[in-house]
Amino acid sequence: MSSKYLKAKVASNEKIAEGIYRMVVEGDYSANPGQFYMLRAWGVEPFLSRPISIHGITDAGIEFLYEVRGTGTEIFSKLKAGDELELLGPVGNGFDLETIKGKVAVVVGGIGIAPMYEVMKHIKDSTVDFYAGFRDEVYSVDYMKEYADNVIISTESGSVGHKGYVVEQLDASKYDYILSCGPTPMMKVVKEMGEKVGTPVYVSLESHMACGVGACLGCTCNTKKGKERVCKEGPVFLGEDVSLDD
Ligand SMILES: Cc1cc2nc3c(=O)[nH]c(=O)nc-3n(C[C@H](O)[C@H](O)[C@H](O)COP(=O)(O)OP(=O)(O)OC[C@H]3O[C@@H](n4cnc5c(N)ncnc54)[C@H](O)[C@@H]3O)c2cc1C
Ligand code: FES
Numbered sequence: 001m002s003s004k005y006l007k008a009k010v011a012s013n014e015k016i017a018e019g020i021y022r023m024v025v026e027g028d029y030s031a032n033p034g035q036f037y038m039l040r041a042w043g044v045e046p047f048l049s050r051p052i053s054i055h056g057i058t059d060a061g062i063e064f065l066y067e068v069r070g071t072g073t074e075i076f077s078k079l080k081a082g083d084e085l086e087l088l089g090p091v092g093n094g095f096d097l098e099t100i101k102g103k104v105a106v107v108v109g110g111i112g113i114a115p116m117y118e119v120m121k122h123i124k125d126s127t128v129d130f131y132a133g134f135r136d137e138v139y140s141v142d143y144m145k146e147y148a149d150n151v152i153i154s155t156e157s158g159s160v161g162h163k164g165y166v167v168e169q170l171d172a173s174k175y176d177y178i179l180s181c182g183p184t185p186m187m188k189v190v191k192e193m194g195e196k197v198g199t200p201v202y203v204s205l206e207s208h209m210a211c212g213v214g215a216c217l218g219c220t221c222n223t224k225k226g227k228e229r230v231c232k233e234g235p236v237f238l239g240e241d242v243s244l245d246d
Contacts, residue, residue, distance in 0.1 A: 003213065005040070005049075005086040010079045011061055017139035019068045020111070021077050022055070025085065029054075029062040032094030033119040034204060034236050038212035039064070039076070041085035046071050051209045051231070053115035054090065065140060067111040091212050092235050095179060095202060097122050102176030106148070107131040107190050109166060109182025113140050115204055116181060120147035129175075133166025133186070165189075173197040180204070184244055191239035201239035205230050 011024040031054050038049040050072040056063035068077050079085065097119070104126050106116050113132055117140070120128055130148035132141055136157040145151055152169050153161030162169055167186060172178060172193040180190040181204040194201035207230040210218040214232035221230055222243040228234065 001088075001090060003088075005038075005088045007084055007086055008061075010081055010083045010085060012081055013077070013079045015077070016065075017137045020137075020139050021066055021068070022140075023064045023066070023076065023079065024058075024061050025064070025087065026061045029057050029090075031057065031090035031118075033097065033122045034094035034115050035090035035092045036115070036235065037062075037064075037087045037089035038091060038209070039085060039087055040072075041075050041079055041083070042072075048072075048210055049086075049088065049212060050076075051091070051212055052076075053204075054118050055114050056117050056121070063117075065111070065114040065117075088212060091231055093233065095119055095204075095236050097124075100177045100179065100202070101126050103127050103129075103174065105129045105131060105170060105172075105175045105178045107133075107166060107170060107178060107180045107182075107186075109133045109186040110135065112180075112182030112186075112204070113144070114181070116179070117144055117147075119179065120144065123147070131166050131170055133182070134160075167193065172199045172201075175199050177202070180239075187239070188244040191244060194239060202236055203239050203242065203244070205235045205237060205242070207231075207235075 009026045011026045013023040036053040040049040052064045055065040129150045131152045133154040138160045154166040167189045178201040187203045207219040210216045219230040220227040224241045
């Protein structure tokens with residue numbers, strides 16, 4: 001990874017659901033699925049760049065799927081084709097797809113779906129059941145189906161699929177590996193379900209980040225080895241190694 005921010009041009013930036021955007025940035029990229037980039041599209045304010053997962057890498061460039069939460073993502077949502085932004089990455093470890101094989105469950109909640117498109121594309125010689133949970137509106141699932149053997153959808157409102165939480169649909173004992181990304185309480189339930197039946201669960205963590213390159217220690221989490229940096233040793237951890245308690 002270059003330690004310098006690179007400038008690149010937005011190829012497209014599309015609203016795909018309420019508050020959810022898919023942005024394609026021009027250029028040639030290669031990365032480990034599950035890694036992310038630090039992005040900025042501003043000069044001084046806001047001070048910090050924002051970590052956004054790699055959603056997909058194609059011939060057209062790199063895709064990011066993001067939810068507008070505050071100032072930074074609001075600025076991203078206003079970008080148009082031809083606008084410039086700066087990227088640093090790829091950052092973090094990503095998923096170890098040499099190890100993850102067999103019967104695999106991918107369990108996501110909301111915008112936790114973002115890294116899993118590129119991840120599922122690279123899971124080979126395996127059966128992949130994709131469990132996706134949303135509050136109400138369902139997004140991105142259609143093209144995810146390309147890489148999933150089964151798709152199981154839940155919405156809290158009951159508008160699509162099972163009414164309730166995505167974990168209510170999951171039987172962890174059916175799987176060799178489970179990969180999860182989404183709200184921490186959801187990943188905590190998935191991790192505990194896996195631990196009960198001895199199925200390894202990989203979680204992709206979120207944390208507030210300042211430098212994104214392991215220097216500021218602003219993003220640490222508690223693991224069996226002590227404090228580790230989500231931006232450097234993570235964002236992907238083996239569930240049993242990491243604490244998801246506050
Ligand atoms: C490794 C990693 C990968 C990520 N990938 C994606 C992605 O692919 N798509 C996506 O939409 N988001 C992703 N995020 C989350 C994204 O970085 C934050 O939503 C974003 O930084 C918010 O910036 P903002 O300026 O819009 O909001 P801010 O104004 O900074 O914050 C708005 C609200 O969101 C909360 N918040 C901000 N950042 C985080 C965070 N990292 N974790 C939890 N709460 C936060 C704040 O506490 C505040 O309540 C990722 C985070 C990490 C650490
Ligand atoms: S964000 Fe600085 S060490 Fe992780």
